[in-house]
Amino acid sequence: MKKYIMSLDQGTTSSRCILFDRSGNPVSTCHREFTQHFPADGWVEHDPMVIWSTEVAVATEALLKIGALWDEVIGIGITNQRETVVVWDKRTGVPIYNAIVWQCRRTAEYCESLVEAGYSDMIKSKTGLVLDPYFSASKIKWILDNVEGARERAERGELAFGTVDSWLIYNLTGGKVHATDPSNASRTMLYNINSLAWDEELAKLFTVPLSMLPEVKDSSGIFGYTDPKLFGVEIPIGGVAGDQQAALFGQCCFGEGEIKNTYGTGAFMLINTGEVPHISGDGLLTTVAWSIGGRVTYAVEGSVFTCGAAIQWLRDGLRLIESAPDSEYYASKVPDSGGVVVVPAFSGLGAPYWDAYARGMIIGITRGTTKYHIIRATLESIAYQTTDVIDLMKKVTGIDITSLKVDGGASSNNLLMQIQSDILGTDIERPLCVETTALGAALLAGLSLGVYSSLEEIKALRGVDKCFTPGKDSDWREERIRTWRRAVSRSLEWKE
Numbered sequence: 001m002k003k004y005i006m007s008l009d010q011g012t013t014s015s016r017c018i019l020f021d022r023s024g025n026p027v028s029t030c031h032r033e034f035t036q037h038f039p040a041d042g043w044v045e046h047d048p049m050v051i052w053s054t055e056v057a058v059a060t061e062a063l064l065k066i067g068a069l070w071d072e073v074i075g076i077g078i079t080n081q082r083e084t085v086v087v088w089d090k091r092t093g094v095p096i097y098n099a100i101v102w103q104c105r106r107t108a109e110y111c112e113s114l115v116e117a118g119y120s121d122m123i124k125s126k127t128g129l130v131l132d133p134y135f136s137a138s139k140i141k142w143i144l145d146n147v148e149g150a151r152e153r154a155e156r157g158e159l160a161f162g163t164v165d166s167w168l169i170y171n172l173t174g175g176k177v178h179a180t181d182p183s184n185a186s187r188t189m190l191y192n193i194n195s196l197a198w199d200e201e202l203a204k205l206f207t208v209p210l211s212m213l214p215e216v217k218d219s220s221g222i223f224g225y226t227d228p229k230l231f232g233v234e235i236p237i238g239g240v241a242g243d244q245q246a247a248l249f250g251q252c253c254f255g256e257g258e259i260k261n262t263y264g265t266g267a268f269m270l271i272n273t274g275e276v277p278h279i280s281g282d283g284l285l286t287t288v289a290w291s292i293g294g295r296v297t298y299a300v301e302g303s304v305f306t307c308g309a310a311i312q313w314l315r316d317g318l319r320l321i322e323s324a325p326d327s328e329y330y331a332s333k334v335p336d337s338g339g340v341v342v343v344p345a346f347s348g349l350g351a352p353y354w355d356a357y358a359r360g361m362i363i364g365i366t367r368g369t370t371k372y373h374i375i376r377a378t379l380e381s382i383a384y385q386t387t388d389v390i391d392l393m394k395k396v397t398g399i400d401i402t403s404l405k406v407d408g409g410a411s412s413n414n415l416l417m418q419i420q421s422d423i424l425g426t427d428i429e430r431p432l433c434v435e436t437t438a439l440g441a442a443l444l445a446g447l448s449l450g451v452y453s454s455l456e457e458i459k460a461l462r463g464v465d466k467c468f469t470p471g472k473d474s475d476w477r478e479e480r481i482r483t484w485r486r487a488v489s490r491s492l493e494w495k496e
Helices: 048-065 108-116 120-127 137-146 150-155 164-172 200-205 243-250 308-317 326-331 371-397 414-424 436-448 455-461 474-491
Strands: 004-010 014-020 026-033 073-080 086-089 159-162 220-225 236-242 259-263 267-274 285-292 295-304 341-343 361-363 403-407 427-431 464-468
Touching (some): 004 436, 014 048, 014 436, 026 048, 048 164, 073 164, 073 436, 086 137, 150 159, 159 164, 236 243, 243 259, 243 267, 243 285, 243 295, 243 436, 285 436, 308 326, 308 371, 326 371, 326 414, 341 371, 361 474, 371 414, 371 474, 414 464, 414 474, 436 455
Parallel strands (some): 403 427
Antiparallel strands (some): 004 014, 259 267, 285 295, 427 464
């Protein structure tokens, strides 16, 4: 009997594989880190062949760890680092250049020229995205313009482009399938999220031949089958979603207004907006969450630049703690921050401030301030930043948010989650399975392969580890938020 759904979770720093049983429980996990390449200041690259080989390796190891066989795998779900670009030869499958990673800023000057030329509003209205080198289109253009012979080969229809999901699908199927899903397509800046198709005007603007682009299929659906030469059997690939959208699905945020926050190095919030794309000019991103049975669900996304990174700063920079979990222990030694506010604008501030020149600040220090107050204020800063973005989401969408589902490393900090609940004024839910990104891909695959019959059946599988309920009133909350925003105002435009 086939027992396992295999989730391939291809991230920015490592390739991972998690095997889930039919009840959505992780039964085996394996990961392998790979090399980050920095060929110039602000440039970030990966070797696509290393991405592929490490993903095959961890998939094999995950099975070996529990003595399982390939023919026990029901199907494969894929989730991936978004926006990262791979361009390869359609005939040989060989990449013509390293993968250009989402973090890479090499096309910043080109993107600025498009902003100055007045293309921002058109791009925002079609894609829901801010004109920025973060997204895929300008990276593809750079490869075609800078790799010898690439543009001519692309014009002849010899080259394929893909985000990392497409690259994995192509290799898993032995080169038979060149496809992606709408959640990843919507991050390329070439996909029109209104018409749900590749956009000719955008492709022409970025000089990307349409022949390079993958077919866009439902996030939950059969993309193809693994080449039997690879694992000895044909295994269906049944689900694909970009990492943050997969986490939204893994958190079972299936209804309009349901929202999750992933507390990682940064923090990524996505709110399900149903079948309507809420596009606005406030710096939030509008994206496709997933598509099932031809029906698309949209989301609005906001991000906090510094989340877990602030705790790392306490550990590695200030040396106030020895490990990340210490932050909860020390912060709980004081009832509050003693009036101290930390603004962790180490690399500027995102929504709703959008100030690249803001810088970090500790304010409100008195003679009675201790390291415990600074540690607590740092935890509070994560909750305040999250609240800022969620308040903006409420304003943009008009959706009332009654609870927040959380995951990611910092969500294990009970004190932080209670602080978040108090400041936000809503309930917080932490699931039993915090591997929500990998779980989301597995659930999408399980849905298309008949393991699950409906979203309701999937939702019934979700277990809650802990709930946090607000313990403060609105007056307390408003005073604290007002103090936080007063502190932020003093950190803005600091770097000249």
